[in-house]
Amino acid sequence: xxxxxxxxxxxxxxxxxxxNLYPKAYDKTTTDPYTKTRVILMNGTEFESVWFMHQFxxxxxxxxxxxxxxxxxAQEQQQQKRISCLKPIxxxxxxxxxxxxxxxxxxxxxxxxxxxxxxxxxxxxFALLEDFDHLYRFSNLLLMDKKIEAxxxxxxxxxxxxGRPTIAEHRCPVQNLKPNMNAKxxxxxxxxxxxxxxxxxxxxxxYYMNIAQWYKNDLGRKLYSEIALVExxxxxxxxxxxxxxxxxxxxxxxxxxxxxxxxYSAYEDETHPEIKxxxxxxxxxxxxxxxxxxxLLEKFEKKSYQDVIDDGxxxxxxxxxxxxxxxxxVLERTVTLTSKNKDYKEVDCLKxxxxxxxxxxxxxxxxxxxxxxxxVIEKAIDTFGEDYRFQESAHxxxxxxxxxxxxxxxxxxxx
Numbered sequence: 001x002x003x004x005x006x007x008x009x010x011x012x013x014x015x016x017x018x019x020n021l022y023p024k025a026y027d028k029t030t031t032d033p034y035t036k037t038r039v040i041l042m043n044g045t046e047f048e049s050v051w052f053m054h055q056f057x058x059x060x061x062x063x064x065x066x067x068x069x070x071x072x073x074a075q076e077q078q079q080q081k082r083i084s085c086l087k088p089i090x091x092x093x094x095x096x097x098x099x100x101x102x103x104x105x106x107x108x109x110x111x112x113x114x115x116x117x118x119x120x121x122x123x124x125x126f127a128l129l130e131d132f133d134h135l136y137r138f139s140n141l142l143l144m145d146k147k148i149e150a151x152x153x154x155x156x157x158x159x160x161x162x163g164r165p166t167i168a169e170h171r172c173p174v175q176n177l178k179p180n181m182n183a184k185x186x187x188x189x190x191x192x193x194x195x196x197x198x199x200x201x202x203x204x205x206x207y208y209m210n211i212a213q214w215y216k217n218d219l220g221r222k223l224y225s226e227i228a229l230v231e232x233x234x235x236x237x238x239x240x241x242x243x244x245x246x247x248x249x250x251x252x253x254x255x256x257x258x259x260x261x262x263x264y265s266a267y268e269d270e271t272h273p274e275i276k277x278x279x280x281x282x283x284x285x286x287x288x289x290x291x292x293x294x295x296l297l298e299k300f301e302k303k304s305y306q307d308v309i310d311d312g313x314x315x316x317x318x319x320x321x322x323x324x325x326x327x328x329x330v331l332e333r334t335v336t337l338t339s340k341n342k343d344y345k346e347v348d349c350l351k352x353x354x355x356x357x358x359x360x361x362x363x364x365x366x367x368x369x370x371x372x373x374x375x376v377i378e379k380a381i382d383t384f385g386e387d388y389r390f391q392e393s394a395h396x397x398x399x400x401x402x403x404x405x406x407x408x409x410x411x412x413x414x415x
Contacts, residue, residue: 026039166226
């Protein structure tokens with residue numbers, strides 16, 4: 001599929017009537033979990049697009065570009081409003097959160113499996129284990145507060161058990177920066193990976209930043225706040241992978257192309273008939289947006305879209321799926337890594353005065369018993385006699401097998 005070859009209407013004919021901005025929501029009890037994750041991903045993709053175009057507009061004084069940005073941005077806003085209202089009213093904050101974390105886990109694994117760029121793949125695998133742990137923490141809160149087992153919400157596609165302990169994920173911010181790619185040399189798939197995962201993690205970060213204050217008890221508010229800080233780390237890591245030397249117009253072309261790619265991927269995978277039709281409708285809109293960005297790139301910078309997206313033909317489409325064995329392998333192999341100087345390093349190999357330990361001392365100190373991600377598991381153990389998990393066999397990491405004690409030292413202190 002090549003979106004450049006897709007027949008489209010005049011740009012201004014893609015506005016929706018207000019009455020069409022409120023679609024029928026999915027049924028939270030019967031809808032496939034991966035439909036829910038696609039809704040979240042495409043909502044986040046539209047959010048990223050809107051804010052990119054706002055930032056572009058604030059750095060541009062060319063009237064024609066500003067006019068086209070305003071039109072496309074308004075249409076992206078309409079798309080985002082349609083997608084966000086697919087979430088049903090009766091789906092609680094925590095139930096939605098489980099879908100967010102399932103997306104973070106299985107999207108990241110799906111991207112990593114097909115990624116050949118070493119820097120991108122290692123970044124994906126590193127954050128994968130942290131989002132995997134977040135799913136476990138929120139699932140225990142869900143069982144305590146809502147009496148719901150998350151296994152049903154994830155459809156059995158994703159295991160629920162500890163990853164790299166959240167308490168060990170708090171790092172000096174500078175250590176989250178990674179080497180950026182060279183967009184002129186990078187494979188198109190790798191550029192799409194960076195765009196996709198940045199948008200997805202940013203959506204999660206924004207959700208947790210804004211939802212913490214609305215949770216109904218102190219422990220939940222604290223957990224959302226703590227994990228939102230880790231999502232900030234993830235966004236810092238992922239956005240640093242992108243090429244900052246691309247011009248604003250080149251970036252716009254890349255953004256629109258990524259949206260085309262994701263909408264078409266979602267359409268190909270979707271099982272919900274009404275939502276599948278929406279993905280196709282939005283895909284056609286994005287093809288028109290892409291052509292608009294390409295026209296402006298050619299007019300104002302005298303550049304070809306091929307410098308940004310090759311010939312436009314999609315690489316292998318994104319298919320969010322279950323990757324239990326892959327996640328277990330990454331867990332067993334890399335759970336004790338931390339981020340170090342644009343690379344990753346075993347915590348045991350760090351010097352005693354490393355900035356990782358210094359930051360942990362400032363942020364947590366001797367108060368690990370008051371760290372919300374730890375408190376949630378301790379409370380679950382006190383309540384149920386053991387933590388809540390959904391795992392198909394024993395945990396691959398010896399230190400994380402116990403269901404009666406939450407490990408707060410793995411990947412955080414030296415043995």
